[in-house]
Amino acid sequence: MxxxxxxxxxxxxxxxxxxxxxxxxxxxxxxxxxxxxxxxxxxxxxxxxxxxxxxxxxxxxxxxxxxxxxxxxxxxxxxxxxxxxxxxxxxxxxxxxxxxxxxxxxxxxxxxxxxxxxxxxxxxxxxxxxxxxxxxxxxxxxxxxxxxxxxxxxxxxxxxxxxxxxxxxxxxxxxxxxxxxxxxxxxxxxxxxxxxxxxxxxxxxxxxxxxxxxxxxxxxxxxxxxxxxxxxxxxxxxxxxxxxxxxxxxxxELLFEERRRWVEDIFGRAWGIINYAKYLESLEAISLLSNIRFGIFYKIINLPIKLLDLLLILTLPAHLQVKLGREMDSEERDRVRADLLHDVFKNYKID
Missing domain, CATH: 3.30.590.10 (Glutamine synthetase/guanido kinase, catalytic domain)
Incomplete structure (x- = not known):
């Protein structure tokens, strides 16, 4: 499986x-x-x-x-x-x-x-x-x-x-x-x-x-x-x-020109949560990955888009359970999801 x-x-x-x-x-x-x-x-x-x-x-x-x-x-x-x-x-x-x-x-x-x-x-x-x-x-x-x-x-x-x-x-x-x-x-x-x-x-x-x-x-x-x-x-x-x-x-382009600090804040908050959260629900993870993906466009971080697109699928509920080879309740899935994202992103640094 x-x-x-x-x-x-x-x-x-x-x-x-x-x-x-x-x-x-x-x-x-x-x-x-x-x-x-x-x-x-x-x-x-x-x-x-x-x-x-x-x-x-x-x-x-x-x-x-x-x-x-x-x-x-x-x-x-x-x-x-x-x-x-x-x-x-x-x-x-x-x-x-x-x-x-x-x-x-x-x-x-x-x-x-x-x-x-x-x-x-x-x-x-x-x-x-x-x-x-x-x-x-x-x-x-x-x-x-x-x-x-x-x-x-x-x-x-x-x-x-x-x-x-x-x-x-x-x-x-x-x-x-x-x-x-x-x-x-x-x-x-x-x-x-x-x-x-x-x-x-x-x-x-x-x-x-x-x-x-x-x-x-x-x-x-x-x-x-x-x-x-x-x-x-x-x-x-x-x-x-x-x-x-x-x-x-x-x-x-308009956002970055008129509200650059706000755009960087959107990315920074997502980056901080992903790197330090102990539990992440599925919808929250998708939202955070969206904001990280947003930051890649502005070259705030050098990170492959392919990785983000894979994680949008690999962090879904059934995928996490198949990864561990067993069914899990929502709390355990949220913990495993947070650990997975932390392990992936710890290897990257903000430019």
Whole structure:
């Protein structure tokens, strides 16, 4: 179980484009197979028959069984499934209905396929920074490989058929995990979000759908794929991403120019708490890491952003428990989290 602590996180920090503002790009395709009922309409034997066929393909295809892992979620320890949720590799829906569900994931975690979630296949690419075009090419390649074995459900007027109407058409969804402390601290975030909503994108919290924003972290996601091509959606989301980056940079520069001491205080308080706190709750740790990340932009400290982005995941509740190989109550997790962050940051000094 402990091996899942660092597993599937090698993709973090790989991208270089705007990674100080865009933590990650996630794009995915929803696909269903003609010969099987959609997962939410299928009986348990039908769901298991589908995943058995996928497993047979996996075991007999050298591309998959060499570079990927095949996981049947119902056979995994509960903590491991929770870790996979924290890594954004499976969803709460899969976790709440494990029967006949699975995950195919490349060993670096960058490419993955959710099986029998809302759709038969949710093919996903995770990338660091802004990497929509590069991710799309990888997604296409993986989809084409799967289509050699499965006939996807398609209608000439509606496109690819999916369980949710918003995924009809090309079935593509693009989301960006962004860090916007500058816009948040200056109060300009509401103006930006009004403009984004008029562009028909979804604004979500740190953990995605139905969650609130934490410490300036937001998910910006495309709303619907019906009526537009993959190329149109990619172009639209790239334009939106660059607008967000430009607005955030302006806000950060304005803050440093007009309130430099306040900015340094935000960082200094976070640095002090992380280095001396004996207990840290999960949400508090995210907020502190956000402020440290903010300080890196201003070169207050020379610290790899990749390290901060890894810690945002490695300090989450399930990860801490997997690290120690056992369940812990919240108080013990808070202690372990504080010790972990202290051990990491004691090796760095403020410039």
């Amino acid at each position: 402990r091996e899942f602590y660092y597993k599937y996180l090698k993709w973090i920090g790989e991208g270089n484009l705007h990674k100080d503002i865009i933590l990650s790009t996630r794009i995915r395709l929803a696909r269903n197979v003609r010969e099987f009922p959609f997962p939410n309409q299928a009986s348990e034997p039908q769901r298991k028959r589908f995943i058995n066929k996928v497993e047979w393909v996996f075991k007999n295809d050298t591309k998959f069984n060499k570079d990927y892992d095949f996981l049947r979620l119902e056979k995994l320890p509960k903590l491991v499934s929770e870790v996979l949720i924290e890594k954004h590799l499976i969803s709460e829906d899969q976790f709440n209905n494990l029967s006949g569900t699975g995950l195919i994931v490349r060993k670096d975690g960058k490419l993955s396929i959710r099986l029998n979630e809302e759709d038969h296949f949710r093919i996903q690419v995770l990338s660091g920074g802004l990497e929509i075009n590069e991710s799309w090419k990888m997604l296409q390649s993986l989809e084409n490989h799967i289509s050699e074995y499965f006939d996807f459900a398609f209608d000439n007027s509606m496109g690819y058929l999916t369980s949710c109407i918003t995924n009809l058409g090309c079935g593509l969804r693009i989301s960006l995990l962004v860090h916007l402390p500058g816009l948040t601290f200056t109060g300009k975030i509401k103006t930006l979000f009004r403009r984004l909503r008029s562009s028909k994108v979804l604004i979500r919290g740190f953990y995605g759908e139905n969650t609130k924003a934490i410490a300036g972290f937001y998910q910006i996601a495309s709303k619907s794929s019906l009526g537009c091509s993959e190329e149109e959606l990619i172009k639209k989301m790239e334009e939106i991403a660059l607008k967000i980056v430009n607005e955030e940079i302006k806000a950060r």
